[in-house]
Amino acid sequence: MSPRSRASGDPQPPGDAPDEPLDEIAGIFDDMLRHARELLAVRSPLDAELIVSEILGSWWGRWPVDDDVDRLIGEALVGHAARAGTPAALALLTGMAYLGTTRQAVKAERAALELMDHGVARPGWADRVGMVVAEECFTSRDVYGDQDSIVCTFGYAGEERHALVVTVDHNRSGMVRDAWVSSQVDKLFEHCREEDRSNPLVVFRQMDPRDTRALLEHALTVTGEQDDPPVTDTFAAYHAFLRARVRALPPGGLPPRAPVHGRDWRATLAARFLASDEAEGLSDRSAAGRCVDRIIEFGCEDDHGRPLRVSPVKCELFLLDWLPRKVLLSPAEHDAMPHVLAAWVRWAARQTGLPSEGVRATLDAVWDATGRFTRLFRDPEAFGLDPSVVRRLLPDGELEALPRRAFALPFLSGEHHVPGRGRIDLATLDPADPADRRTMLEFEHPGAAEEHLAAHERLAVRLWNAEPPELWEAAQALLDAGQERHQILHRLIEVLERCRDDPDALRAALVALRHDPPPM
Template sequence: MSPVSRVRKRVSEPEPQSVNGLFKDILKDFASVGTEPDPLEVELLTSEVTGQWWDFPLEEDESPISLELITFASRKITPGAAALLAALKVLAETEEEREEAASALETVLGRGIPAPDWADTLGQVTLGECVASRDVYGDETSLLCTFSYGEAKHGLLALLDFTDGGRVRDVVVVDAPDEVLADMRKQAAEDGDLVTIVDVEPARAHQLLADGFATTDAIEEPDVSEDFARFRTLALARLRAFPEPAESPELQELTDEARDEVVAEFLAAEHEVEDNEATRAVARLLVDYGCEYEPVNPLRVGPEKLARFLETLLDGEFELDEEYEPVLGDVLLAWAGWGADRAGVPDAAKLALLSAVADYLEEFGQDDDSLADVYLDGTEEFADQEELAATIERRMFAIPSVYTEIGDEELELEPTDPEQRRLLVIGEHPEYHEALAAEEFDGEPRMQLALKTAVVDQLWDNEPAEVWEAASRLSESGAERDDVLERLTEVLAKQLQPAGTDELAFDLDEYRKALTQM
């Protein structure tokens, strides 16, 4: 999705240590909109402001930041406060916030501040056409909906990801929707075997967007575009210009018996794949994956969906017994072909799908080599492949990813370097990043991070070996990685004893004994 979006100066990022300062800056922004602004510009400003905290975690007794902003503005006697509240009265995400903004606006106006001349125009858009461009497999859909303020048109363009429940992965406001639509039609004309374009009924568009945003919001750390938060509030407000949404598709609740029947149907149709325990296990895993990640259409196949299936095997989200791995490639290719035939995918698209899956399998097969490059420094010697694999498994538990984010910087690091390995540990604790950058990091938090780093180093070096043995037992009992590391850190902390100024020591034998008792 590459539209030309309406761009304005970004609002400064919030500073947690000065919420009142942030609120004052917001009121200044709204005071500067003037008496006759383009209503879309006011809406974009409001959306950008509220987007700063759309995924900000709140404690149970904490009020949403938007409500705190409304309360703050209600105490001011300024045109900026009136402008902000007039905008939130229309655009705030929840009905509670809109009602609070309306009440606060009346309070401010009652003190003699005039209502903005443009206040009654916000949100009074006319809905135009809705058009969807989608790949023939159903992995992704770009949905363009047009709106107008009189003769001035704009569009809302959302990218829906059906490999992950139909969530909205990207959304932007475009100021030239006709040009974007022309590009979508051109692509469909040039790639007719892979891309289709269709008109969408407004009620259906409403359902797709509403369900898509709800799915994204339900994900703890959603992978969204950089501009998603910036346009999210305006997109949700535009949904109120649609007719009532169509009914959401029913989820296909497949019982264990029904899933086994799908496997049997697949193997009966694909004569090139032998029907045995291994092929049934792989096929059943594909059915289970579809039911987990796309319950509306669990048997659908597409390049992105099958690529993500392989990623879940690499990440350990879905586990495939090692003895079944030799048939994975044959079953996955057969599944892709069977699913494409079942969905009536054109022959050219089916060939493209099979080619993509073959490429994914080639990359998947090279994974052991790439992991060795990441987790081994080239100096180690191993008695056999089993010892090598066990070492990589242990180190992947200690450091599951070489990517991290510290502050605003995204990093790819080498875990074989102890200092870079420490940074990867730090990256798992964003709550400490600001204090670290300000060199104010001391006391208990500093000790906890140092202890966790020590445990990770012990796991990496397998010294003492009892650390990994304890971690394995805890993991096999169902404990998550974070819980395992926390418990190992607690055991290490209990062994530490003061040994002079700013020094600590521990009895290695007692430490090993404590680990064996976990």
């Protein structure tokens, strides 16, 4: 968008007074304006946009999203440039009017118009910056479904044709990992088509630009939601450019949606596998059944509802990252898991038509990872807890639930006198059993009224099942803030009682509690 497109007399939105830069970052702004002098030497709007994107990317990803860095720094940069009043400052503002966030763009455009009214010279490319037209979109996709290299071409009224290449990683929730720009469009397409012809593991095909926009918007959102996204070192410099080019694609596409597979569907899929020729050689059928349940769970919950998708990278993530973090395997399950996974790879590949080259590469990855998987095996004693205690807290093997459940029900040993029943050894009780759980809570709260015990019981059940997950997140935030466990329990009970049966209100209250813990 050119600054000429808005009249300088437009009213200023409420609360849009010029921002004063923070003292500690004023020097950084001066460095950015010196960098912006390069904008006076270029003639191409594409080169100008890439320079501005690099400047805007200098702070991208360096602070958590909650800090609203774009508001604090980006809009303050607009004010700093406006006060500088130099041709380089005007050039930077002109680029920000197209590449910035919505608020940055409005402020930058207004500031640019004011500088122009004072006679500051505009760069030669100013009328063309952002005036791009989207052309075609393609994807170069590996047959595993691990990642897409999306290629979108653009031009300025038929001139300066260029390609934006974006890497979307489907093993990382569909996030953007990398982006770059090439002016050698024909050479890039020639390389992609040649790889499509010669490599059976790569497919190059055209995409609907509307669906491409929806996919990239979703992928950018996923990237932005992570505190420390695993992007390439150069990604920040292209982030603003990528965001603006995505907006230049036509709207109306369907964003990617993961299918939701319920318990019955998963059980049927597991039964089909266990009855297959590929699973015939698995000796411990009971352990194999539990292992395949975990494989399906991983595919449904962490791979967009695609348990049948197999790849070398996905299998390594499953064995070396997801399982050690989330699941406490029995010794029998640990021994069986690599063999079950290998059988699953062969069976799933037959269902999906994965080429034989892909099957071999995936099986190689499974066996290569098996040694490291064995070393990562978590013995219950590694937690500093008696193995029997761990088994009582994790009857479902959900490893990530261990600290949450130990927080909810920490008294798992000792003796408790119950009127009419005598002394009860807490070590013999099952915390997953409602009656035993009630006995544990009575031990922790001797003489408490029925209403008080019932409130603690409702909280314990919710913490045990992570319903909702924000409950344990709030508890951890309060622990980090120095609150004692009993205080935290009562804070959480108060929120539960206040929100009653309104799940949206409960989640909102817990998020607020997490971000603004009470003073000690």
